[in-house]
Amino acid sequence: MIDDFDLLPRSAPFDPFSVVLFKALQALACLFFIVLLVVAPKAKDGKIDSKAEFLVSMDWPDNHPDDVDIFVQDPLGNIVWYRRRDAGFMVLERDDRGGVNDFVLVNGKKVPTSTRQELVSIRGIVAGEYTVNVYHFAALTGRPVPVTVMVQKLNPVVTIVAKETIDLDQGGSERTAVRFTIDGSGAVTETSRIARSILQTFYSARRNGG
Known part of the structure:
Protein backbone atom coordinates (compact mmCIF):
# COMPACT_ATOMS: atom_id res chain seq x y z
CA MET A 1 0.00 0.00 0.00
CA ALA A 40 -20.81 48.79 4.36
CA PRO A 41 -21.86 51.87 2.31
CA LYS A 42 -21.80 51.47 -1.44
CA ALA A 43 -19.14 53.43 -3.28
CA LYS A 44 -20.48 55.98 -5.77
CA ASP A 45 -17.69 56.56 -8.23
CA GLY A 46 -17.72 59.94 -9.90
CA LYS A 47 -20.46 61.38 -7.70
CA ILE A 48 -19.60 64.43 -5.61
CA ASP A 49 -22.17 65.73 -3.16
CA SER A 50 -21.99 69.51 -2.96
CA LYS A 51 -23.60 71.41 -0.11
CA ALA A 52 -26.22 74.02 -0.95
CA GLU A 53 -28.11 76.30 1.40
CA PHE A 54 -30.97 77.23 -0.95
CA LEU A 55 -32.37 75.84 -4.19
CA VAL A 56 -34.37 78.00 -6.61
CA SER A 57 -36.35 76.15 -9.28
CA MET A 58 -38.41 77.40 -12.21
CA ASP A 59 -40.77 75.04 -14.05
CA TRP A 60 -43.15 75.40 -16.96
CA PRO A 61 -45.32 72.81 -18.76
CA ASP A 62 -43.68 69.66 -20.12
CA ASN A 63 -42.77 69.68 -23.82
CA HIS A 64 -43.46 73.41 -24.08
CA PRO A 65 -41.47 75.03 -26.93
CA ASP A 66 -41.11 78.48 -25.31
CA ASP A 67 -37.76 79.52 -23.82
CA VAL A 68 -38.01 80.97 -20.31
CA ASP A 69 -35.00 82.13 -18.29
CA ILE A 70 -34.35 82.70 -14.59
CA PHE A 71 -32.34 85.58 -13.13
CA VAL A 72 -31.24 85.65 -9.47
CA GLN A 73 -29.49 88.60 -7.83
CA ASP A 74 -27.85 88.40 -4.40
CA PRO A 75 -27.44 91.19 -1.80
CA LEU A 76 -23.98 92.06 -3.18
CA GLY A 77 -25.32 92.69 -6.67
CA ASN A 78 -24.07 89.44 -8.21
CA ILE A 79 -26.42 88.14 -10.89
CA VAL A 80 -26.60 84.57 -12.14
CA TRP A 81 -28.24 83.91 -15.52
CA TYR A 82 -27.66 82.03 -18.76
CA ARG A 83 -24.68 84.19 -19.74
CA ARG A 84 -23.09 84.03 -16.29
CA ARG A 85 -23.77 80.67 -14.71
CA ASP A 86 -21.54 81.18 -11.65
CA ALA A 87 -21.69 84.38 -9.58
CA GLY A 88 -20.80 84.72 -5.90
CA PHE A 89 -22.24 81.70 -4.08
CA MET A 90 -24.87 81.16 -6.80
CA VAL A 91 -24.70 78.58 -9.59
CA LEU A 92 -27.07 78.07 -12.51
CA GLU A 93 -27.25 74.27 -12.41
CA ARG A 94 -29.53 73.89 -15.44
CA ASP A 95 -30.30 76.22 -18.35
CA ASP A 96 -33.38 75.04 -20.23
CA ARG A 97 -34.03 76.49 -23.70
CA GLY A 98 -37.45 75.00 -24.25
CA GLY A 99 -37.43 72.48 -27.08
CA VAL A 100 -33.88 73.36 -28.21
CA ASN A 101 -31.64 71.52 -25.75
CA ASP A 102 -33.87 69.20 -23.74
CA PHE A 103 -32.21 65.83 -24.18
CA VAL A 104 -30.07 63.30 -22.33
CA LEU A 105 -27.29 61.14 -23.76
CA VAL A 106 -28.08 57.41 -23.76
CA ASN A 107 -25.42 55.17 -25.31
CA GLY A 108 -24.06 58.17 -27.15
CA LYS A 109 -27.43 59.13 -28.63
CA LYS A 110 -29.55 62.20 -27.82
CA VAL A 111 -32.90 61.23 -26.30
CA PRO A 112 -35.47 64.06 -25.92
CA THR A 113 -36.83 64.83 -22.45
CA SER A 114 -40.13 66.52 -21.67
CA THR A 115 -39.10 68.42 -18.51
CA ARG A 116 -38.92 72.21 -18.65
CA GLN A 117 -36.93 73.43 -15.65
CA GLU A 118 -34.12 75.75 -14.63
CA LEU A 119 -32.27 75.42 -11.31
CA VAL A 120 -30.11 77.79 -9.28
CA SER A 121 -28.28 76.69 -6.13
CA ILE A 122 -27.06 79.10 -3.45
CA ARG A 123 -24.07 77.50 -1.73
CA GLY A 124 -23.24 80.06 0.93
CA ILE A 125 -24.84 82.60 3.23
CA VAL A 126 -24.80 86.30 2.36
CA ALA A 127 -27.18 88.28 4.52
CA GLY A 128 -29.62 90.59 2.73
CA GLU A 129 -32.22 90.48 -0.01
CA TYR A 130 -32.29 88.12 -3.01
CA THR A 131 -34.41 88.81 -6.10
CA VAL A 132 -35.70 86.03 -8.37
CA ASN A 133 -37.04 87.13 -11.77
CA VAL A 134 -38.30 85.22 -14.79
CA TYR A 135 -37.81 86.33 -18.39
CA HIS A 136 -39.85 85.18 -21.38
CA PHE A 137 -36.98 84.90 -23.86
CA ALA A 138 -38.82 83.32 -26.79
CA ALA A 139 -42.62 83.16 -27.11
CA LEU A 140 -43.33 80.63 -29.86
CA THR A 141 -46.92 79.62 -29.09
CA GLY A 142 -48.48 83.09 -28.74
CA ARG A 143 -50.33 81.91 -25.64
CA PRO A 144 -49.73 82.58 -21.92
CA VAL A 145 -47.23 80.24 -20.25
CA PRO A 146 -47.69 79.36 -16.55
CA VAL A 147 -44.28 79.45 -14.86
CA THR A 148 -43.84 78.22 -11.28
CA VAL A 149 -40.94 79.44 -9.16
CA MET A 150 -40.09 77.76 -5.86
CA VAL A 151 -37.43 78.71 -3.31
CA GLN A 152 -36.40 75.99 -0.86
CA LYS A 153 -34.20 76.31 2.20
CA LEU A 154 -32.25 73.06 2.47
CA ASN A 155 -30.62 73.19 5.91
CA PRO A 156 -31.10 71.91 8.54
CA VAL A 157 -34.28 70.49 6.95
CA VAL A 158 -35.92 71.21 3.61
CA THR A 159 -38.55 73.95 3.88
CA ILE A 160 -40.40 75.90 1.19
CA VAL A 161 -39.65 79.63 1.48
CA ALA A 162 -41.91 80.69 -1.40
CA LYS A 163 -43.82 79.20 -4.31
CA GLU A 164 -45.43 81.40 -6.95
CA THR A 165 -46.99 80.79 -10.37
CA ILE A 166 -46.86 83.57 -12.95
CA ASP A 167 -48.49 83.68 -16.39
CA LEU A 168 -46.06 85.00 -18.98
CA ASP A 169 -47.95 86.22 -22.04
CA GLN A 170 -45.45 88.25 -24.02
CA GLY A 171 -41.97 87.55 -25.35
CA GLY A 172 -39.33 89.81 -23.85
CA SER A 173 -41.29 90.39 -20.64
CA GLU A 174 -39.59 90.26 -17.22
CA ARG A 175 -41.49 89.52 -14.01
CA THR A 176 -40.47 89.35 -10.36
CA ALA A 177 -41.39 85.96 -8.90
CA VAL A 178 -40.16 86.46 -5.34
CA ARG A 179 -37.82 88.56 -3.23
CA PHE A 180 -36.58 87.07 0.03
CA THR A 181 -34.31 88.33 2.80
CA ILE A 182 -32.04 86.20 4.99
CA ASP A 183 -29.99 87.04 8.08
CA GLY A 184 -26.41 86.05 8.91
CA SER A 185 -27.48 82.59 10.06
CA GLY A 186 -29.39 81.86 6.86
CA ALA A 187 -32.85 82.28 8.39
CA VAL A 188 -35.45 83.81 6.09
CA THR A 189 -36.82 87.00 7.66
CA GLU A 190 -39.03 88.41 4.89
CA THR A 191 -40.53 87.62 1.48
CA SER A 192 -42.37 89.77 -1.04
CA ARG A 193 -43.37 90.04 -4.69
CA ILE A 194 -42.68 93.73 -5.14
CA ALA A 195 -41.60 94.20 -8.76
CA ARG A 196 -37.93 94.95 -9.36
CA SER A 197 -36.18 94.69 -12.73
CA ILE A 198 -32.84 92.89 -12.87
CA LEU A 199 -32.47 93.56 -16.60
CA GLN A 200 -32.58 97.27 -15.82
CA THR A 201 -29.40 96.72 -13.81
CA PHE A 202 -27.65 95.65 -17.02
CA TYR A 203 -29.01 98.62 -18.95
CA SER A 204 -27.90 101.04 -16.24
CA ALA A 205 -24.42 99.54 -16.11
CA ARG A 206 -24.12 99.78 -19.90
CA ARG A 207 -25.16 103.45 -19.89
CA ASN A 208 -22.59 104.13 -17.17
CA GLY A 209 -19.86 102.33 -19.09
CA GLY A 210 -19.86 99.27 -16.80
Whole structure:
Protein backbone atom coordinates (compact mmCIF):
# COMPACT_ATOMS: atom_id res chain seq x y z
CA MET A 1 0.00 0.00 0.00
CA ILE A 2 1.08 3.61 -0.56
CA ASP A 3 1.26 4.24 3.22
CA ASP A 4 4.03 1.68 3.45
CA PHE A 5 6.39 4.09 1.59
CA ASP A 6 5.67 7.01 3.98
CA LEU A 7 4.74 9.30 1.03
CA LEU A 8 1.71 10.72 2.88
CA PRO A 9 1.47 11.85 6.49
CA ARG A 10 -0.56 9.66 8.68
CA SER A 11 -3.96 11.06 9.75
CA ALA A 12 -4.47 12.20 13.31
CA PRO A 13 -7.06 10.38 15.38
CA PHE A 14 -10.64 11.47 14.51
CA ASP A 15 -12.08 14.01 17.03
CA PRO A 16 -15.81 14.75 16.50
CA PHE A 17 -15.76 17.79 18.85
CA SER A 18 -12.95 19.47 16.87
CA VAL A 19 -14.83 18.96 13.61
CA VAL A 20 -18.02 20.50 15.05
CA LEU A 21 -16.06 23.48 16.47
CA PHE A 22 -14.30 24.08 13.15
CA LYS A 23 -17.61 24.04 11.24
CA ALA A 24 -19.11 26.46 13.75
CA LEU A 25 -16.21 28.88 13.30
CA GLN A 26 -16.62 28.64 9.53
CA ALA A 27 -20.32 29.51 9.82
CA LEU A 28 -19.57 32.51 12.08
CA ALA A 29 -16.94 33.82 9.66
CA CYS A 30 -19.39 33.49 6.77
CA LEU A 31 -22.10 35.37 8.69
CA PHE A 32 -19.63 38.12 9.63
CA PHE A 33 -18.68 38.58 5.97
CA ILE A 34 -22.33 38.84 4.92
CA VAL A 35 -22.99 41.48 7.60
CA LEU A 36 -20.04 43.52 6.32
CA LEU A 37 -21.46 43.45 2.79
CA VAL A 38 -24.88 44.63 3.97
CA VAL A 39 -23.69 47.34 6.38
CA ALA A 40 -20.81 48.79 4.36
CA PRO A 41 -21.86 51.87 2.31
CA LYS A 42 -21.80 51.47 -1.44
CA ALA A 43 -19.14 53.43 -3.28
CA LYS A 44 -20.48 55.98 -5.77
CA ASP A 45 -17.69 56.56 -8.23
CA GLY A 46 -17.72 59.94 -9.90
CA LYS A 47 -20.46 61.38 -7.70
CA ILE A 48 -19.60 64.43 -5.61
CA ASP A 49 -22.17 65.73 -3.16
CA SER A 50 -21.99 69.51 -2.96
CA LYS A 51 -23.60 71.41 -0.11
CA ALA A 52 -26.22 74.02 -0.95
CA GLU A 53 -28.11 76.30 1.40
CA PHE A 54 -30.97 77.23 -0.95
CA LEU A 55 -32.37 75.84 -4.19
CA VAL A 56 -34.37 78.00 -6.61
CA SER A 57 -36.35 76.15 -9.28
CA MET A 58 -38.41 77.40 -12.21
CA ASP A 59 -40.77 75.04 -14.05
CA TRP A 60 -43.15 75.40 -16.96
CA PRO A 61 -45.32 72.81 -18.76
CA ASP A 62 -43.68 69.66 -20.12
CA ASN A 63 -42.77 69.68 -23.82
CA HIS A 64 -43.46 73.41 -24.08
CA PRO A 65 -41.47 75.03 -26.93
CA ASP A 66 -41.11 78.48 -25.31
CA ASP A 67 -37.76 79.52 -23.82
CA VAL A 68 -38.01 80.97 -20.31
CA ASP A 69 -35.00 82.13 -18.29
CA ILE A 70 -34.35 82.70 -14.59
CA PHE A 71 -32.34 85.58 -13.13
CA VAL A 72 -31.24 85.65 -9.47
CA GLN A 73 -29.49 88.60 -7.83
CA ASP A 74 -27.85 88.40 -4.40
CA PRO A 75 -27.44 91.19 -1.80
CA LEU A 76 -23.98 92.06 -3.18
CA GLY A 77 -25.32 92.69 -6.67
CA ASN A 78 -24.07 89.44 -8.21
CA ILE A 79 -26.42 88.14 -10.89
CA VAL A 80 -26.60 84.57 -12.14
CA TRP A 81 -28.24 83.91 -15.52
CA TYR A 82 -27.66 82.03 -18.76
CA ARG A 83 -24.68 84.19 -19.74
CA ARG A 84 -23.09 84.03 -16.29
CA ARG A 85 -23.77 80.67 -14.71
CA ASP A 86 -21.54 81.18 -11.65
CA ALA A 87 -21.69 84.38 -9.58
CA GLY A 88 -20.80 84.72 -5.90
CA PHE A 89 -22.24 81.70 -4.08
CA MET A 90 -24.87 81.16 -6.80
CA VAL A 91 -24.70 78.58 -9.59
CA LEU A 92 -27.07 78.07 -12.51
CA GLU A 93 -27.25 74.27 -12.41
CA ARG A 94 -29.53 73.89 -15.44
CA ASP A 95 -30.30 76.22 -18.35
CA ASP A 96 -33.38 75.04 -20.23
CA ARG A 97 -34.03 76.49 -23.70
CA GLY A 98 -37.45 75.00 -24.25
CA GLY A 99 -37.43 72.48 -27.08
CA VAL A 100 -33.88 73.36 -28.21
CA ASN A 101 -31.64 71.52 -25.75
CA ASP A 102 -33.87 69.20 -23.74
CA PHE A 103 -32.21 65.83 -24.18
CA VAL A 104 -30.07 63.30 -22.33
CA LEU A 105 -27.29 61.14 -23.76
CA VAL A 106 -28.08 57.41 -23.76
CA ASN A 107 -25.42 55.17 -25.31
CA GLY A 108 -24.06 58.17 -27.15
CA LYS A 109 -27.43 59.13 -28.63
CA LYS A 110 -29.55 62.20 -27.82
CA VAL A 111 -32.90 61.23 -26.30
CA PRO A 112 -35.47 64.06 -25.92
CA THR A 113 -36.83 64.83 -22.45
CA SER A 114 -40.13 66.52 -21.67
CA THR A 115 -39.10 68.42 -18.51
CA ARG A 116 -38.92 72.21 -18.65
CA GLN A 117 -36.93 73.43 -15.65
CA GLU A 118 -34.12 75.75 -14.63
CA LEU A 119 -32.27 75.42 -11.31
CA VAL A 120 -30.11 77.79 -9.28
CA SER A 121 -28.28 76.69 -6.13
CA ILE A 122 -27.06 79.10 -3.45
CA ARG A 123 -24.07 77.50 -1.73
CA GLY A 124 -23.24 80.06 0.93
CA ILE A 125 -24.84 82.60 3.23
CA VAL A 126 -24.80 86.30 2.36
CA ALA A 127 -27.18 88.28 4.52
CA GLY A 128 -29.62 90.59 2.73
CA GLU A 129 -32.22 90.48 -0.01
CA TYR A 130 -32.29 88.12 -3.01
CA THR A 131 -34.41 88.81 -6.10
CA VAL A 132 -35.70 86.03 -8.37
CA ASN A 133 -37.04 87.13 -11.77
CA VAL A 134 -38.30 85.22 -14.79
CA TYR A 135 -37.81 86.33 -18.39
CA HIS A 136 -39.85 85.18 -21.38
CA PHE A 137 -36.98 84.90 -23.86
CA ALA A 138 -38.82 83.32 -26.79
CA ALA A 139 -42.62 83.16 -27.11
CA LEU A 140 -43.33 80.63 -29.86
CA THR A 141 -46.92 79.62 -29.09
CA GLY A 142 -48.48 83.09 -28.74
CA ARG A 143 -50.33 81.91 -25.64
CA PRO A 144 -49.73 82.58 -21.92
CA VAL A 145 -47.23 80.24 -20.25
CA PRO A 146 -47.69 79.36 -16.55
CA VAL A 147 -44.28 79.45 -14.86
CA THR A 148 -43.84 78.22 -11.28
CA VAL A 149 -40.94 79.44 -9.16
CA MET A 150 -40.09 77.76 -5.86
CA VAL A 151 -37.43 78.71 -3.31
CA GLN A 152 -36.40 75.99 -0.86
CA LYS A 153 -34.20 76.31 2.20
CA LEU A 154 -32.25 73.06 2.47
CA ASN A 155 -30.62 73.19 5.91
CA PRO A 156 -31.10 71.91 8.54
CA VAL A 157 -34.28 70.49 6.95
CA VAL A 158 -35.92 71.21 3.61
CA THR A 159 -38.55 73.95 3.88
CA ILE A 160 -40.40 75.90 1.19
CA VAL A 161 -39.65 79.63 1.48
CA ALA A 162 -41.91 80.69 -1.40
CA LYS A 163 -43.82 79.20 -4.31
CA GLU A 164 -45.43 81.40 -6.95
CA THR A 165 -46.99 80.79 -10.37
CA ILE A 166 -46.86 83.57 -12.95
CA ASP A 167 -48.49 83.68 -16.39
CA LEU A 168 -46.06 85.00 -18.98
CA ASP A 169 -47.95 86.22 -22.04
CA GLN A 170 -45.45 88.25 -24.02
CA GLY A 171 -41.97 87.55 -25.35
CA GLY A 172 -39.33 89.81 -23.85
CA SER A 173 -41.29 90.39 -20.64
CA GLU A 174 -39.59 90.26 -17.22
CA ARG A 175 -41.49 89.52 -14.01
CA THR A 176 -40.47 89.35 -10.36
CA ALA A 177 -41.39 85.96 -8.90
CA VAL A 178 -40.16 86.46 -5.34
CA ARG A 179 -37.82 88.56 -3.23
CA PHE A 180 -36.58 87.07 0.03
CA THR A 181 -34.31 88.33 2.80
CA ILE A 182 -32.04 86.20 4.99
CA ASP A 183 -29.99 87.04 8.08
CA GLY A 184 -26.41 86.05 8.91
CA SER A 185 -27.48 82.59 10.06
CA GLY A 186 -29.39 81.86 6.86
CA ALA A 187 -32.85 82.28 8.39
CA VAL A 188 -35.45 83.81 6.09
CA THR A 189 -36.82 87.00 7.66
CA GLU A 190 -39.03 88.41 4.89
CA THR A 191 -40.53 87.62 1.48
CA SER A 192 -42.37 89.77 -1.04
CA ARG A 193 -43.37 90.04 -4.69
CA ILE A 194 -42.68 93.73 -5.14
CA ALA A 195 -41.60 94.20 -8.76
CA ARG A 196 -37.93 94.95 -9.36
CA SER A 197 -36.18 94.69 -12.73
CA ILE A 198 -32.84 92.89 -12.87
CA LEU A 199 -32.47 93.56 -16.60
CA GLN A 200 -32.58 97.27 -15.82
CA THR A 201 -29.40 96.72 -13.81
CA PHE A 202 -27.65 95.65 -17.02
CA TYR A 203 -29.01 98.62 -18.95
CA SER A 204 -27.90 101.04 -16.24
CA ALA A 205 -24.42 99.54 -16.11
CA ARG A 206 -24.12 99.78 -19.90
CA ARG A 207 -25.16 103.45 -19.89
CA ASN A 208 -22.59 104.13 -17.17
CA GLY A 209 -19.86 102.33 -19.09
CA GLY A 210 -19.86 99.27 -16.80
